[in-house]
Every structure is written in C-alpha cells, then in structure tokens.
Amino acid sequence: LARVVFAGNSLMLKEHFRCVSPIIEFSNRTFYEGEIRPLRTPRRSERLDPPLIDVIVKGGYRKGDVNEPEARAIVAEVKAILADPLFAGRTIGVVTLMGNAQAPFIDKLMREHIQPKDFIERRISVGAPPAFQGRERDIMLLSMVLQPGDHGASNQSQIEQRFNVAASRARDRMILFRSIEEGSVNPASLTAKLISH
Numbered sequence: 001l002a003r004v005v006f007a008g009n010s011l012m013l014k015e016h017f018r019c020v021s022p023i024i025e026f027s028n029r030t031f032y033e034g035e036i037r038p039l040r041t042p043r044r045s046e047r048l049d050p051p052l053i054d055v056i057v058k059g060g061y062r063k064g065d066v067n068e069p070e071a072r073a074i075v076a077e078v079k080a081i082l083a084d085p086l087f088a089g090r091t092i093g094v095v096t097l098m099g100n101a102q103a104p105f106i107d108k109l110m111r112e113h114i115q116p117k118d119f120i121e122r123r124i125s126v127g128a129p130p131a132f133q134g135r136e137r138d139i140m141l142l143s144m145v146l147q148p149g150d151h152g153a154s155n156q157s158q159i160e161q162r163f164n165v166a167a168s169r170a171r172d173r174m175i176l177f178r179s180i181e182e183g184s185v186n187p188a189s190l191t192a193k194l195i196s197h
Contacts, residue, residue, distance in 0.1 A: 064099075090122065095166045146179065
C-alpha cells in the first residue's frame with residue numbers, strides 16, 4: 001500500500017548495524033542488490049569466529065513439515081552453547097525456514113532438555129521468521145527442514161521475505177542446519193543460495 005500511495009518517494013535505509021558483515025551479506029547480495037552498508041564492528045569480546053557455520057545433518061528426513069533429526073541436532077547444539085563458557089551471556093534464537101510445524105516441535109524438545117532459567121537468561125526464542133521480525137539474537141540457529149529429494153525454496157516474494165528475515169537476525173553467529181546437499185536443488189533457488197553463502 002505504501003508503495004502505491006508514495007510511488008517514487010521511498011527511501012531505502014542502507015546503513016545496517018545489527019549483523020556482522022559476513023552474516024548480512026546474504027541478504028545484501030540476494031535482496032538488496034549490494035546496497036546495504038554493514039557498519040557493525042563487534043568488540044573483541046563479542047566476536048565469534050567463524051560467524052557462519054554450516055551443519056549437515058546426516059540422515060535428516062521430513063515427516064510433514066517436521067525434520068526430527070534436524071530438531072534434535074539443534075537442541076544438542078543449544079545445550080553445547082549453554083555449557084560452553086565462551087558463550088556465557090549470549091542470547092540464542094532458533095528460526096525455521098519452512099512450514100509452521102518445525103518451530104513448535106523444536107520448542108517442545110528444548111523445553112524437555114533445557115532449564116527454564118536458561119530460557120529467561122539467554123532470551124531463548126524459537127519460531128518461524130515472522131516471529132523474529134524486528135528482533136535479534138547473538139546466535140541464531142536456522143533449520144532448513146527440507147529432506148533429500150525436496151525442491152529448493154522458490155523465489156516468491158513471501159518466501160524471499162521469510163529467508164531475508166531468518167538470515168538477518170543473528171548479530172554474531174548464524175548456524176545453518178540442513179539435511180540436503182547444495183547440488184541437489186536448483187542453483188537459482190533461495191535454498192541453494194543460502195547454502196552457498
């Protein structure tokens with residue numbers, strides 16, 4: 001509606017302060033034609049190297065919109081983060097890239113294995129991308145959900161919005177959990193582009 005009412009009068013905000021440069025670069029390249037200027041320089045105590053981690057979940061499969069092996073791998077990683085003094089005080093988020101069933105499934109598993117005090121102290125949040133609109137966490141874990149044989153995500157505007165939000169919520173580290181190989185999906189799909197990044 002704003003595009004129609006104010007046609008020709010829009011102003012794109014180009015300065016980005018949330019994510020470190022390697023994280024926001026996916027959205028910058030894929031959705032903003034390289035116009036975003038990443039300006040966040042983390043303090044030495046905030047830096048996490050590497051800022052991007054790719055985790056292939058062997059034997060991952062999907063039942064409906066739930067990929068249980070990915071969900072369990074994510075819960076195990078969150079537990080490891082909570083136990084590691086290197087990550088003391090870091091906030092944590094988990095976002096799912098497909099469907100609406102994976103996020104509640106992960107949340108249920110997390111509540112079975114993680115103390116309520118950790119949920120509060122680390123601001124742990126699990127949801128689909130719309131739940132993270134306008135929010136951020138120090139460490140974000142992304143669940144791709146897809147299984148071998150699935151098609152990559154299409155380049156429709158609704159899906160693009162979902163990927164853009166999901167891939168731009170992490171301040172210092174983004175960890176992608178996937179059960180598919182990059183070469184198994186269309187290279188032009190958002191799925192392949194995110195894996196490649």
